[in-house]
Amino acid sequence: MNVLCTGMSGSGRTSYVNAVRRHAEAHGRRLHVFDVREIMFHLAHERGDDLQEETVLDVFPTALGAYRAAAMERILAAVRDLPADEPWLIVTHATFSWNYSVVPGLDVYYLTQLQPDAYVTITDGILAIRQRLTEERWRTVTINNLLWWRDVERSATEMMAAWQRKPHFLIGRKQGPDTLFRLMFEPRTPTAYLSYPMTHFEGADLFTKLENFRQELREHVVVFDPAAVDDYAMDRDAAIGFSDGSTTARSAPEDANASLRGVGGTSHKTGRARDLLLDAREAGDAEGGRPVNPENLTHVDGQIVDRDYKLIDQSQIVVVYYPTTTLSAGVICEMKDAIHRGKRVYAVWLPSSPPSPFFTRYCTRWFRDERHLFEYFRANGIGTETDLPGTPEAAGFNGAQSPAD
DSSP: OOOEEETTTSOOHHEEEEEHHHHHHHHOOEEEEEEEHHHHHHHHHHTTOOOOTGGGGSSSSHHHHHHHHHHHHHHHHHHHHHHHTTTTTEEEOEEEEEEEEEEEEEOOOHHHHHHSSSEEEEOOOHHHHHOOOOSGGEEEOHHHHHHHHHHHHHHHHHHHHTTOOOOOOEEEGGGGHHHHHHHHHHHTTTTEEEEOOGGGSSHHHHHHHHHHHHHHHHHEEEEOOOGSOOOTTTOTTSSOOOOOOOOOHHHHHGGGGSSOOOOOSHOOOOOOHHHHHHHHTTTTTTTOOBBOOOOHHHHHHHHHHHHHHHHHHHHHHEEEEEEEOOHHHHHHHHHHHHHTTTOEEEEEEEEESOOOOOTTTSSSSSESHHHHHHHHHHHTTTTOOOOSOGGGGGGGGGTTTTTOO
C-alpha cells in the first residue's frame, strides 16, 4: 500500500513516519519515505538559494510553489522507478497556518499523478503539539490557532482522499508505528475502534486489565484507541518549554506524569492542563498580556467527540470494554453511532449484574468476559488477514448474548 501522510507542525509526523520505516526494516520489509519539506530545502541548497526554516512561508507564493513543484517532480520520478512490491510513503503538510491565514501545502495535480492507495493524518494532543513548537516563529501562536489548524489539516486531507475515492485514516502519534505498518503491509487485517468508559476508570488494576485486553485485541485487529490523542497531556520525550517563555509551561516536567493526564477525565477541569489550555500570558511579557480563553476548553471537548466519531468511521468494527455498571454517555453514543453506520459492535460486559437494554440495544453481540469474545473472533474468522470482519449471520444477532455464556 502506498500512502500520502500529512500532519500539522508539532504533530511529530516526521518522527512517526521514520519510526514506521525502521519498524518495517526490523520486520524485513522495505519502505521508501519521501519528505517533501526535506527535499524542498535540499533542492534550494543545490541551487545556492538561502531558504530558511524560519522564513520559508514568507517566500513569495510563486517561488514557494516552484520549490514545492520541483520537490514533487523529483518524488514522482523516484516512485515511478520503484519496484511494484516496494511501497512508498510521502510525508508533507496538507496546509500551513501562517500569519492567521491558511496556506495550501499540496498541489492536487501531483496527487492525480501519484494516486496513493490511502491518505493518513498523524495527530497528537494539543498541549504536546504546542510543546514541540519551540522555534522563535511560533512564539505568539495560541492554543486556539493550533486547535483550528489541527482540524483543518485533517479535513483537508480527508477531502483529498474523498476526491480520489481513497480511504483516509487519522492516527494518534501515541498509537505507535505498528499501526501504520500494519495498515500498509497487512491490508486484509480488520480495523477496530476500542470503546471504553474513560471517565469511570479508577485504580491501577482496571487500567492494567484494560491494557491486557488491548494487547490481546491487537493480535486480532488493528486497534484505533481514542486515548492515543490526549489533549490534557504533554510529551515526556520532547523538550519542555513553550516558545512564549511561559513559566507555567517550563515547570511542567514535574507534572508530566501526574496532573497533565486524563482523556475526558477530571484533570482538564481542575488540573494544570486546564491552566495551560486557557493559554493566558502575563502582562509583563514582551509580546504583551493575553487573558484566559475559556473557549479553548469547549473547543477541545468538541474535537474529542468529533475525533472519536472519525475513528469509528474509519474502523470496520467496534469493540467495547465495559467494567462498570455506571453507564457512560460517550460509550453509548459511540455504540449507537457505529450501529447506525452499519458496523458491528462487540461488547465485553464485566459486571455481575446484567447490562441495561440501552446497552445491549446497540450490540451486535455481547459477552460476559474477554475469553468468550476472543473465542468468538477465532470461531468466526474475525482476525488477522481476513477480508471482512465478522460473518454474514452475525447481522441477525443484534443485541444477542453469546450462547457460549
